[in-house]
Amino acid sequence: MCGVFGAFSKNGQSVLEDVYLGLYALQHRGQESSGMAWIAKNSAGCELRVTKGMGLVHLALDQKELSSSHSNCAIGHTRYSTAGGSFLSNAQPITANYSRGSVAIAHNGNITNATGIRRYLENRGAIFQSTSDTETILHLMAHQSHKPPLDALISALKTLKGAYSLAVIINNRLVAARDPWGFRPLVLGRRGETTYIASESCALDIVGATLVRDIKPGEVVVIDEDGEKSLLIPKETERKFTCAFEYVYFARPDSFLDGKSVYDVRKKLGQKLAQSAPCPEADMVTGMPDSGTISAMGYAEESGLRYEKAIVRNRYVGRTFIEPTQRVRELGVRIKLNPIGEIMKDKKIVIVDDSIVRGTTVQRVIAMVRESGAKEVHIRIASPPVKFPCYYGIDTPTSEELAAARMNIEELCKEIGADSLSYISVSEMLDAIGLPHHNVCTACFSGDYLNGGKDDELDL
Ligand code: SF4
Numbered sequence: 429m430c431g432v433f434g435a436f437s438k439n440g441q442s443v444l445e446d447v448y449l450g451l452y453a454l455q456h457r458g459q460e461s462s463g464m465a466w467i468a469k470n471s472a473g474c475e476l477r478v479t480k481g482m483g484l485v486h487l488a489l490d491q492k493e494l495s496s497s498h499s500n501c502a503i504g505h506t507r508y509s510t511a512g513g514s515f516l517s518n519a520q521p522i523t524a525n526y527s528r529g530s531v532a533i534a535h536n537g538n539i540t541n542a543t544g545i546r547r548y549l550e551n552r553g554a555i556f557q558s559t560s561d562t563e564t565i566l567h568l569m570a571h572q573s574h575k576p577p578l579d580a581l582i583s584a585l586k587t588l589k590g591a592y593s594l595a596v597i598i599n600n601r602l603v604a605a606r607d608p609w610g611f612r613p614l615v616l617g618r619r620g621e622t623t624y625i626a627s628e629s630c631a632l633d634i635v636g637a638t639l640v641r642d643i644k645p646g647e648v649v650v651i652d653e654d655g656e657k658s659l660l661i662p663k664e665t666e667r668k669f670t671c672a673f674e675y676v677y678f679a680r681p682d683s684f685l686d687g688k689s690v691y692d693v694r695k696k697l698g699q700k701l702a703q704s705a706p707c708p709e710a711d712m713v714t715g716m717p718d719s720g721t722i723s724a725m726g727y728a729e730e731s732g733l734r735y736e737k738a739i740v741r742n743r744y745v746g747r748t749f750i751e752p753t754q755r756v757r758e759l760g761v762r763i764k765l766n767p768i769g770e771i772m773k774d775k776k777i778v779i780v781d782d783s784i785v786r787g788t789t790v791q792r793v794i795a796m797v798r799e800s801g802a803k804e805v806h807i808r809i810a811s812p813p814v815k816f817p818c819y820y821g822i823d824t825p826t827s828e829e830l831a832a833a834r835m836n837i838e839e840l841c842k843e844i845g846a847d848s849l850s851y852i853s854v855s856e857m858l859d860a861i862g863l864p865h866h867n868v869c870t871a872c873f874s875g876d877y878l879n880g881g882k883d884d885e886l887d888l
Pocket residue numbers: 611671672673674817818819820821822869870871872873
């Protein structure tokens with residue numbers, strides 16, 4: 429998962445601060461590295477500049493450099509790796525200068541046939557600078573240098589399988605592109621003469637822009653001094669999908685995805701959970717901070733149980749799901765969450781969480797809650813069991829590491845040390861999201877890989 433943001437100002441105002449702020453709002457989508465690329469105009473013409481670093485936006489990017497620079501066309505990226513390791517060489521935007529000009533690409537998603545494309549291009553002399561799947565797009569463009577760069581980009585995109593939401597600079601144009609299946613979100617916004625593209629609408633709010641619309645699956649939007657132009661990636665696809673996990677866990681609750689409020693969906697997930705998995709003997713409901721809290725409020729509202737914010741999260745620790753190693757993950761849980769013993773003592777507690785991936789976090793939290801004196805701990809999960817890996821840009825682990833793939837619900841309940849454990853069903857989750865069911869990807873819950881799953885096949 430990653431965050432992308434881009435801005436183009438028709439009246440020449442600098443957008444660098446806006447892109448920095450936009451990335452700040454998208455920090456939850458990636459914390460491993462951050463970067464920005466922009467077009468700087470000088471007496472010699474236009475020049476593509478880039479700055480990248482490891483870590484959070486405010487640590488990775490040099491604010492002094494940005495405040496002393498000027499650009500009306502810029503993109504940015506917050507990364508967490510799904511293809512390619514967590515190194516500076518894989519930080520984005522990835523840039524190149526070739527015979528047709530300058531290109532910078534920021535990518536959210538996972539190109540499932542990148543290995544095959546890479547092999548094909550390497551056999552024809554290409555040398556890659558990174559292990560990131562995104563670099564294949566640049567090489568595919570350079571491979572068609574007889575075409576204007578925008579045509580070369582669209583032609584490259586036609587070759588790709590899997591998920592991509594892109595913010596691209598081609599010379600002095602900003603380009604947004606969303607894969608024909610629409611796995612990852614991408615929205616268009618506007619403030620005055622400035623047009624924005626962003627992974628989520630919360631990043632438009634921070635720059636004072638209005639959400640215009642979602643970029644459509646398979647759409648390429650070109651933004652330049654002449655305005656906006658919408659083009660299509662010429663690829664036949666049977667269905668359009670939006671990722672259910674964005675609503676369940678990943679997106680910020682103040683975002684709208686495909687016209688649906690993430691906050692509303694999470695609340696409904698909690699309400700449906702209370703209907704299908706009630707716990708009338710409980711004294712209170714609490715949520716696993718932060719992504720379980722809204723569903724916990726929905727659960728409490730629907731069940732009539734008292735809601736308490738009984739587990740406190742240290743805000744200065746990253747989300748454990750994003751951190752790369754098991755050891756860091758385990759340490760993260762211990763320093764990240766702290767139950768308030770006074771509230772929990774001698775109580776029967778329902779804890780609502782968004783999902784169980786490896787099971788490490790919930791297991792440790794249950795142990796901590798019991799140590800705090802809770803009498804019973806009932807776990808309610810506001811999504812179905814995650815049993816299958818994601819190949820479309822979310823770093824779910826392999827099936828062997830997924831707790832619900834290794835155990836049935838009773839075994840898992842015992843393993844994590846809960847008094848009871850319940851999930852909602854796939855159809856309940858789809859009802860809460862409220863989009864047509866056949867337009868939502870549920871592959872990591874159902875195993876129904878709508879776009880063929882992992883696929884190294886080459887189709888050039
Ligand atoms: S497999 Fe799961 S995480 Fe991946 S796109 Fe589909 S719903 Fe989202």
